Amino acid sequence: MVCSESHSGAGTPMQLKAPSVGRDVAHHAMAASDSTLLEARDAPLRNYITSLTPTADGNLEITLQRWENNNCVEKKVLAEKTENSRNFKINFMAVNEVTLLQTDYDKFLFLCMKSTAAPNQSTMCQYLARSEEADNEVMNEFFRVVLTVPVDSRMLMGWHRLPEPCPV
Secondary structure: OOOOOOOEEOOOOOOOOOOOEOOOOEEEEEEEOOOHHHHOOOOOOOOEEEEEEEOOOOOEEEEEEEEEOOEEEEEEEEEEEOOOOOEEEEEEOOEEEEEEEEEOOOOEEEEEEEEOOOOOOEEEEEEEEOOOOOOHHHHHHHHHHHOOOOOOOOOOOEEEEOOOOOOO
């Protein structure tokens, strides 16, 4: 399981096809439009994606893990395709949109989960990779890409490197 107990602070538009990311996904960074969205281990946007699997009809099945009631639990969520190949509709907790920001289809994926409902619009982005070792060049690219994500300028961007997974 990849639910995390603690944390430490710390592109360009393109047509993307839905990637298939295996269960061996490693989480290297999270960023949020408001640092409080990641502080509590059971925060609504603190979701650890473990796989993304395209469905036959173009949707995206997302498997994620998160803390609920002091337990690390796995959830499967269906993200429905939209006219924009990078955006998917989702109905999970506070999240109603998933955006694929950038990927090389083999090594890494940057994506954001968003709550677009007013007045508490918020965004959480993740850098996911197939390798346990973070690639510094890809990490720097993640930070550059996330800075292009539109967020309310009054919000503080929080950078979070993810530590050891939680034992289950």
